[in-house]
Amino acid sequence: xxxxxLKLEWxxxxxxxxxxxxxxxxxxMAFLAxxxxxxxxxxxxxxxxxxxxxxxEQDPLQMVNSYLLYALLGDLIFRYLMQKLPxxxxxxxxxxxxxxxxxxxxxxxxxxxxxxxxxxxFFYIPFAVVLMIEGYAISGALGWLFAIILMIxxxxxxxxxxxxxxxxxxxISVVLASLIGLQNFGIYDVTALGGEVFDAIxxxxxxxxxxxxxxxxxxxxxxxxxxxxxxLDEAVSQKVVAVKSADLSFxxxxxxxxxxxxxxxxxxxxxxxxxxxxxxxxxFLFYGLIxxxxxxxKEIPAMLMFASLFVTGGFALNYGQFIPAWDSAxxxxxxxxxxxxxxxxxxxxxxxxxxxxxxxxLSFPYLYxxxxxxxxxxxxxxxxxxxxxxxxxxxxxxxxxKIDLNKxxxxxxxxxxxxxxxxxxxxxxxxxxxxxxFNELVGANSGYIVVAAIGVISLLxxxxxxxxxxxxxxxxxxxxxxxxxxxx
Amino acid sequence: xxxxxxxxxxxxxxxxxxVENIEIPKGQSFGLVGNNGAGKTTLFNILLxxxxxxxxxxxxxxxxxxxxxxxxxxTGSFIDESFLIGxxxxxxxxxxxxxxxxxxxxxxxxxxxxxxxxxxGEIIGKKKYLRDLSKGNQKKAGIVAAMMGSPKVIILxxxxxxxxxxxxxxxxxxxxxxxxxxxITVLISSHDLTHITEVCERIVVLDKxxxxxxxxxxxxxxxELESYFSV
Numbered sequence: 111x112x113x114x115x116l117k118l119e120w121x122x123x124x125x126x127x128x129x130x131x132x133x134x135x136x137x138x139m140a141f142l143a144x145x146x147x148x149x150x151x152x153x154x155x156x157x158x159x160x161x162x163x164x165x166x167e168q169d170p171l172q173m174v175n176s177y178l179l180y181a182l183l184g185d186l187i188f189r190y191l192m193q194k195l196p197x198x199x200x201x202x203x204x205x206x207x208x209x210x211x212x213x214x215x216x217x218x219x220x221x222x223x224x225x226x227x228x229x230x231x232f233f234y235i236p237f238a239v240v241l242m243i244e245g246y247a248i249s250g251a252l253g254w255l256f257a258i259i260l261m262i263x264x265x266x267x268x269x270x271x272x273x274x275x276x277x278x279x280x281x282i283s284v285v286l287a288s289l290i291g292l293q294n295f296g297i298y299d300v301t302a303l304g305g306e307v308f309d310a311i312x313x314x315x316x317x318x319x320x321x322x323x324x325x326x327x328x329x330x331x332x333x334x335x336x337x338x339x340x341x342l343d344e345a346v347s348q349k350v351v352a353v354k355s356a357d358l359s360f361x362x363x364x365x366x367x368x369x370x371x372x373x374x375x376x377x378x379x380x381x382x383x384x385x386x387x388x389x390x391x392x393x394f395l396f397y398g399l400i401x402x403x404x405x406x407x408k409e410i411p412a413m414l415m416f417a418s419l420f421v422t423g424g425f426a427l428n429y430g431q432f433i434p435a436w437d438s439a440x441x442x443x444x445x446x447x448x449x450x451x452x453x454x455x456x457x458x459x460x461x462x463x464x465x466x467x468x469x470x471x472l473s474f475p476y477l478y479x480x481x482x483x484x485x486x487x488x489x490x491x492x493x494x495x496x497x498x499x500x501x502x503x504x505x506x507x508x509x510x511x512k513i514d515l516n517k518x519x520x521x522x523x524x525x526x527x528x529x530x531x532x533x534x535x536x537x538x539x540x541x542x543x544x545x546x547x548f549n550e551l552v553g554a555n556s557g558y559i560v561v562a563a564i565g566v567i568s569l570l571x572x573x574x575x576x577x578x579x580x581x582x583x584x585x586x587x588x589x590x591x592x593x594x595x596x597x598x
Numbered sequence: 599x600x601x602x603x604x605x606x607x608x609x610x611x612x613x614x615x616x617v618e619n620i621e622i623p624k625g626q627s628f629g630l631v632g633n634n635g636a637g638k639t640t641l642f643n644i645l646l647x648x649x650x651x652x653x654x655x656x657x658x659x660x661x662x663x664x665x666x667x668x669x670x671x672x673t674g675s676f677i678d679e680s681f682l683i684g685x686x687x688x689x690x691x692x693x694x695x696x697x698x699x700x701x702x703x704x705x706x707x708x709x710x711x712x713x714x715x716x717x718x719g720e721i722i723g724k725k726k727y728l729r730d731l732s733k734g735n736q737k738k739a740g741i742v743a744a745m746m747g748s749p750k751v752i753i754l755x756x757x758x759x760x761x762x763x764x765x766x767x768x769x770x771x772x773x774x775x776x777x778x779x780x781x782i783t784v785l786i787s788s789h790d791l792t793h794i795t796e797v798c799e800r801i802v803v804l805d806k807x808x809x810x811x812x813x814x815x816x817x818x819x820x821x822e823l824e825s826y827f828s829v
Contacts (some may be wrong), residue, residue, distance in 0.1 A: 369693075379686040439683075443681035445648060446648065448667065513700050595680070
């Protein structure tokens with residue numbers, strides 16, 4: 111039986127959409143994965159030495175131990191928000207002659223090797239290895255690692271128990287907040303208490319067996335709860351979200367474009383992937399902080415320009431690059447309706463311009479870093495509004511990959527093709543190059559002026575550009591319908 | 599109203615459709631039957647300019663569909679669920695289509711009022727996104743949306759599939775009523791021979807992309823179709 115399950119897992123993994131991609135994307139994804147693994151390993155291996163160097167008079171293990179309690183609670187909240195029991199994929203197995211208890215064990219076992227449980231190990235395992243090399247007791251370090259793994263697994267199963275329970279999340283949040291409060295106001299030394307527990311495990315590895323008991327109890331509770339819920343109208347049901355309709359009649363003032371604008375707002379707000387894109391664009395606002403705060407980049411204004419473009423360009427870039435694939439699911443319908451294609455494109459353009467302007471307003475606090483930085487952001491915003499939004503629309507006419515809106519947003523590369531890589535050139539490299547050239551050769555403020563001027567000129571030529579873009583889309587209509595009709 | 603002139607469609611070397619000539623006069627209820635792969639949906643897609651034919655032209659009210667888009671103003675259609683916008687509620691979807699077809703909110707309300715029986719209380723005011731409705735209810739929403747904005751031509755691909763018996767009967771009444779005054783041309787395809795002989799005055803049978811029968815519906819038509827398909 112287990113071999114059957116394993117075979118299914120194997121096929122699910124290698125036949126998932128992650129692998130059915132072009133070679134270029136596979137390579138990029140592999141590099142990204144490798145990058146993150148290396149980063150985590152580096153933190154794990156280097157963590158010991160960094161702590162030792164920064165706090166020479168303290169024991170690195172004790173320092174890590176003292177914060178483990180917070181790590182555990184933070185992990186629980188993160189899991190509560192992100193991790194769901196992978197219960198849907200047993201649906202086809204329910205009608206086969208397999209015992210329910212077996213299915214439940216399968217689901218639970220599967221959950222214990224999820225991404226959430228593996229990630230932390232990239233830190234803890236190297237850290238434990240370094241401890242052993244540095245002369246800590248081998249049995250102690252192993253016992254400590256064992257206890258950590260048990261703790262992660264317990265968190266995994268605890269999460270599923272409280273997942274259906276908002277009160278539980280509240281309790282955990284309050285506990286976390288009050289622990290931090292107690293610590294900060296010096297009322298009670300929580301960190302020390304947490305530290306002592308894990309220190310004790312290191313000195314007496316046998317204590318880690320308590321973790322086994324905790325894990326067994328949690329697993330059992332999960333098993334009992336889930337076994338009673340393996341029905342199509344209980345655990346194995348697709349959640350149907352009740353509609354929350356917002357009043358969008360303010361958009362009616364926009365005239366002909368209004369139906370499309372309203373549609374786009376709903377598109378963004380009601381689908382996981384687009385929502386992620388929307389929220390991400392606010393994260394991009396902070397991109398500048400990475401660059402503006404570092405002395406090294408002050409010498410290379412071109413790098414600062416790069417950051418400035420990102421500060422206001424988050425939405426236009428992330429949303430714009432997949433126009434019109436966001437509408438791929440119902441593209442056929444749109445093409446059989448009577449409307450000017452122009453209106454459809456115009457609504458996307460308005461959306462990008464409005465959001466970029468809004469992000470620009472939010473970027474005003476960057477004035478703190480001086481007028482030069484702010485001028486750079488302003489030039490970047492003008493470029494994003496004028497040139498980028500039009501160029502992204504144009505580039506969209508090359509999009510041939512369907513996007514399934516119901517799939518989640520994180521790390522989802524559906525819809526990505528060579529287009530997404532090629533557009534980076536004019537969008538990012540061009541303004542940076544021009545800025546650099548003028549800044550080096552002409553000096554003064556010419557760099558900003560050139561970048562902003564391109565934005566203004568593009569904006570002035572909008573009508574002609576839109577005519578051209580519209581023609582491009584109409585030319586490519588059949589190819590797009592065909593491509594969007596294919597399963598992604 | 600609609601002229602199909604030597605339409606063919608080839609994918610590589612395989613020809614999926616090859617229709618010599620079909621003339622559909624105004625106000626006709628036109629039925630298309632055929633087994634899977636007969637080319638029914640391909641023909642409808644070409645009619646809606648969603649696929650380009652390899653050869654030939656289709657004219658809809660004297661407008662060549664691949665050359666001008668003016669036919670869209672008087673043509674309503676529902677091919678499959680991909681014609682719905684999954685993340686909208688039924689009301690929002692009708693409002694969107696209404697906007698595109700020049701109807702204001704009041705018009706849409708009034709229009710939908712006629713279909714309260716057809717909807718059977720399962721579409722309007724349900725607080726559900728279209729993607730979360732059952733297949734049958736999605737179909738109901740799509741069919742009604744195809745009739746918005748008083749179109750002169752209505753194209754429905756497999757409208758009876760997935761509908762419950764009551765709704766099938768109601769849909770038949772609606773289609774019959776549409777063509778009553780010989781003003782509206784209705785094109786439907788179906789796998790259900792009984793339904794299609796009941797609502798269509800003319801039935802064309804396609805087989806592997808070729809027209810094999812063109813029948814004026816009479817009392818004998820159902821028998822003839824049944825004997826043709828019971829190979």
